[in-house]
Amino acid sequence: MTPRPFKQVDVFTATPYWGNPLAVVLDGSGLDDDAMQRFARWTNLSETCFLLPPSHALADYRVRIFTPGGELPFAGHPTLGSCHSWLQAGGQPHAPDVIVQECQVGLVKIRREPGTERLAFAAPPLTRAVPDAAWLAEVLVALGLQPAQVRAAQRLDNGPVWLGLLLDSPETVLQLAPDHPALARLKAKVGVAAVYPPEESPPLIARANREARAFDAGVKECLDAAPDLEVRAFAAPIGVNEDPVTGSLNASLAQWLIADGHLPERYQASQGVCLGRAGQVYLARDASGQVWVGGQSVTCIDGQVTL
Incomplete structure (x- = not known):
């Protein structure tokens, strides 16, 4: 050695x-x-x-x-x-x-x-497709979601493969308590996200989580920036129930959500709140159509x- x-x-x-x-x-x-x-x-x-x-x-x-x-x-x-x-x-x-x-x-x-x-x-280049309906229904049960809470769903592949779910609100994202063994059995790596309305600040649950963990002024200043998107990543099939901050998922979400008009060409994502983290991901699509994840x-x- x-x-x-x-x-x-x-x-x-x-x-x-x-x-x-x-x-x-x-x-x-x-x-x-x-x-x-x-x-x-x-x-x-x-x-x-x-x-x-x-x-x-x-x-x-x-x-x-x-x-x-x-x-x-x-x-x-x-x-x-x-x-x-x-x-x-x-x-x-x-x-x-x-x-x-x-x-x-x-x-x-x-x-x-x-x-x-x-x-x-x-x-990296993204391949995406509509997920199988029967499998998706089982995944939603494992996540504790009702179909009406899902605004859009895509199978996202940029090397890693994710099931991307756009949900109805950041509150729904932050309140999820998945059945991780069920997600592992379904071989479902799931990225959930929701867009903050531009006229609103983060909801109380998100702000409370951030402020409760802001132990110094530098972190507090960092956390006060209102994100555009709230994200969580569940990856039980690879031994990680929830990943704190996930670049590949944010990359594929950006490629999908910008292309379909859900988000502008430049935005900021928040991830990790439910794990006591304060991850910030900066997404931008340039004039050539390339998405950059920073x-x-x-x-x-x-x-x-x-x-």
Whole structure:
């Protein structure tokens, strides 16, 4: 076993311990699949990443992404957190204005957002379809939802596959208490979201949750920003009942909801309230139609791990 550089970073937050944690092994060379999976189970985080030399000439680095239950072809908060870690460790991209990550889904572009501390990744291409009606009905029962509370539903695939549900209100999103074993049996990874009416501030339940956890002025200032969308992600089939803040899901939701006119071309999503987090995700569609998913990352642990 070899000491390897290691970081644990918090993603989609500027303040430590309010976002989604990520374990990053900065040198995964020589580790086989079993060793990577065993370490991912041990960290027990939603994702653990291993950085490797790129195999594609255009890539700056390669990443393999593991959940406690298996490997993912792509994921959003690991993309931003891995890039943050690689840059902080001295990584130098081929091009000054873009970093290119290689992962199983292919090459993913990451850019520094001008005038901010944020990184943003280019959402991979999305395939979407209407979900099977009988399966959807079972999923709604597992979520405790009535059909009338669902405004729209789509099967979303940008590497990871999600069932996307647009619900009637943020209150409905925040009050869900799913049957996670049932979702696991149905093999349903579900992303639920609801749009805040533009003329309204967040509802009392959301504001109370945020303010109760605002222990310092920096966090309070961060939490006071009214989001445009409230999001939750349930992923029992991969061993994560609820993910705090989910880049791949927010990417596919943005591609869907912007295209269908539910949201403007630039908006802010909130995720993690029900887990005591304050995740903020910044979504934008550029003139070419490319959706960018942005957020800040902060390093919480910096050292070595023996693997």
